[in-house]
Amino acid sequence: MGTRTLDRRRLDSPHRNPLLERFGLAARRLREERGLTRDAVGVASGLSPVYIGNIERGEVNPTLLTQTRLATGLGIPLDALVAAAFGDDERDR
Numbered sequence: 018m019g020t021r022t023l024d025r026r027r028l029d030s031p032h033r034n035p036l037l038e039r040f041g042l043a044a045r046r047l048r049e050e051r052g053l054t055r056d057a058v059g060v061a062s063g064l065s066p067v068y069i070g071n072i073e074r075g076e077v078n079p080t081l082l083t084q085t086r087l088a089t090g091l092g093i094p095l096d097a098l099v100a101a102a103f104g105d106d107e108r109d110r
Contacts, residue, residue, distance in 0.1 A: 038075030040084075043102035045073040045092050062090025 018087035048058055048069075056072075062069075064086055071077045072087065079087065088095040 019024040033075060037078055040102040041073040041075040044087060047093065047098065047101055051091065058090035065077065067094065
């Protein structure tokens with residue numbers, strides 16, 4: 018079974034989590050706003066560019082340590098990354 022098959026199954030999973038997708042979209046937006054590639058963030062964070070892509074697509078649940086490394090790679094504090102993903106509207110729920 019090739020990688021594409023595994024990725025497709027992950028993308029089609031009924032267990033996709035909207036919180037992970039929201040976090041990933043915020044990470045991608047912040048990376049793109051800074052003009053950074055996944056490779057550049059990977060070098061700065063010590064994370065694999067493929068894994069960064071998995072985070073950005075909401076396919077994985079990154080640990081707190083991984084979130085911190087990702088924020089470092091983006092050149093921002095972790096709380097700024099979380100705020101970009103969940104902002105004030107999440108506090109009202």
